[in-house]
Amino acid sequence: PDNVRVSYGTAGFRGNASGMEYVFFRMGMLAALRSKLKEAAIGVMVTASHNPEHDNGVKLIDPQGEMLAQSWESLATALANVTNDQLIEQLKQIIDSQKIPLSNTSFSFYCKRLQVSNEVVCNKTTFANASAFGATCHDHGLLTTPQLHYILACYNGGDIKVDEEHYYQNYASAFKALLNVVSLCKLNPVTSPVTVDCANGVGAAKLTKLAERIGANIIDIVVYNDGQSGKLNENCGADYVKVQQRAPAGLNMEPFHRYASFDGDADRLIYYTLDSDCNFILLDGDKIAALFATYIRDNLKKVNIEKNSVSASINLRLGIIQTAYANGNSTNFLINQQNIEIACTPTGVKYLHEKALTFDIGVYFEANGHGTVSFSLFYLKRLQKGESAFDPNKSAEERFAAKKLKLFLDIINQTVGDAMCDLLAVEAILQDKNWSVKEWYRIYTELPNRQAKVQVADRRIIETGDAERKVILPSMLQPAIDELVRKYPSGRSFVRPSGTEDVVRVYAEANTQENADDLAQQVSLAVYNIGG
Ligand SMILES: CC(=O)N[C@H]1[C@@H](OP(=O)(O)O)O[C@H](CO)[C@@H](O)[C@@H]1O
Ligand SMILES: [Mg+2]
Structure with a gap:
């Protein structure tokens, strides 16, 4: 339309669903071109994340499950904004400037979020890929954003049969294995239910499936806002709870019970509870990051990986990456009390992710609950050494710590922040530490x-x-x-x-x-x- 300019922003294109057809259509083309260039499948995720239901959006996913390379964001913006009669010319420019070998085959994975009103638009995306550029297109139906990242990365890694079930099996078994080790370390493992507000989005059905694979005797997940009645992201979900600093509408809370919220495409997670005076207590991305980083650091200390390393002089660098939205007291706590290195980047997960890769272990979270952990190959090698060095001289504590680090890594979706995996990681750590939500929120008090x-x-x-x-x-x-x-x-x-x-x-x-x-x-x- 005249006078409308869209841009590939922090998380792809977003806007009112009714006006976005041409954007979807063109992103289908761009995905096919990128696939030819990278000689790998590219993901197309249709979602407006935490935006209101009437919005929709689209983002491309690069071959290893990472976000679209920043150098292509401007190409996406240019392609989305030309008039129809300039479209062919614009495509030619992209093909020439990027030296795209048109004879390569291309392949795109595409998936959509629950409850978007424009199914037709989504099909056009598929159509554009398939017919205009000869791409083979695989429709994955409904998935959470992180599931598509995961499946795409596995597929491009050579596992061409990977599907949604594979995701559940992988993370359910990793979680069970970690809890197994954790409960071996203590007499009375604590289990209490966690109530999860799924923002009436795609996460509800997916979390239910994951919980089934794990088993209710191991984790008791109560799904709230499953989309049966409420509207997507309306008075609920991670963004609402974080920004409003209040519970999702209609949720009856009890003191010290664990509550969590996903956003609409299930890549954000936050926790919350009530204290004994019924004050609302938020445990956001900053607190999740602090929990993850201190858990990794404490176990690293126990396992003393350095002792087994080829060169003991090389230290493993653990860092936490935050944005300006991180609460000042979280930064103080991490630097001054925990002595953990902190880095700050602009808003947008792509910046945090990039920075995280400069550490051996990079824990990154936006305060809004979007984040994950990245582990370097160097760390993996050290870990394998630590694990394999099960000599009788090692204490049981040392061996357990090595095992836990390995299994913790397995329940993390390293491609992107994943609400389901992050939930499992939080639950596992709390169990291991014998912590209720109370001990967790008391690690530091947020500045208002x-x-x-x-x-x-x-x-x-x-x-x-x-x-x-x-x-x-x-x-x-x-x-x-x-x-x-x-x-x-x-x-x-x-x-x-x-x-x-x-x-x-x-x-x-x-x-x-x-x-x-x-x-x-x-x-x-x-x-x-x-x-x-
Ligand atoms: C304050 C805030 O939460 N901003 C969010 C929001 O970006 P804005 O650029 O602030 O609109 O959406 C992004 C995509 O989900 C997310 O990465 C970011 O953290
Ligand atoms: Mg999201």
Whole structure:
């Protein structure tokens, strides 16, 4: 349409489903071209994640299950925005500039999220792949986003028979194996149910299947918001709970029970509970990251892998990657109390993932609950050595620690943040530590915080630097934010244009909720006035 410009943002294209047909159609073509170039299958995921039900979106997945290479995002944007009569020319430009061997065969995996209204559009994507470029297209029906990443990576890795069932078998058996080791280490393993709000999305059916494969005697998962009645992402789901800092509508909570929420395509996970005074307590991506990283670090210490390494002088680097949205107290806790290395990147999982790969063990999470762990080959080799060195001189504790590290790795979906795998990982760690949710949330107390959105004429006039922690343009804005922040104890605030919505996002934290709210409001006002 005239005057409409879309861009391949933080997580592909998103917008009102009714106006997006041409975007899907063209992304089908682009997937086929990329497949020819990479000589591997490419994934096409149809979802608008946590957006309202009337929205839809599409994102491409690269051969190893990673997000589309950043260099191709601009090609996607260019292809999506040309008029129909410029389309062929634009395709030719992409083919020439990327030197795409058109004679190569191509193959695309495609899958869609539950409850999107435009089935026809999805079929067009398939059609475009198949007929326009001779690609073979495999329709995987409904899957969560991380399931498609996983299946694609297995397929391109040579397992051409991989399917959804394979995913469940893989993670269910890894989880059972870890719990087996964990319960060998102690007398009374604790099991209590976890209630999971699936945002009325695709995760509900998939989590039910995974839980069945594991068995209710091992993990008791109660699925809430399974899509039977409620609307997708409406007053529920990970984003709602995180941003509103309240439970999904209609959920009757009990103190210290474990609750979790997925988002619509099940790549985000957050936990929450009530304390004894019925205050709402959120355990977000920051707390999950802290739990994972300290668990890995503590076991690494026990197993003392370095002792077995070829060169004891090489240290394993463990790092946590956060964004500016990470709570200030999580960063303090990790650096000052746990002595764990921290890195900060701009918002968007692709940036965190990239940074995580620079560590031997990179634990990355956005505060909103999207994240996973990446393990280097170097770490894997060290681990194998640690595991195989089961000599009688090693203590049982050392051997268990090595085993646990290996099995923990197996329940992580390394391709992308995966709500189901992350849930299993949290549950396993809590069991191992004999922790209830109470011990977990007490590892540090969050600084009160608030997120807000401001509508301006053109959000793109705001440019940021220093991993989005500072505004560069308009130049008046950062000094104004600095001045406001100074008024509040433990104050911190930053603003950035959203990559998925037409708004400027404002984040503020301070010593009290009232101050955090106040600061967010003052900064919002500054954005409104200075940002036009
Ligand atoms: C504050 C926030 O949660 N922002 C989210 C949101 O991006 P924005 O660019 O802020 O709209 O959606 C992204 C994709 O899901 C996610 O990566 C990111 O963390
Ligand atoms: Mg999502």
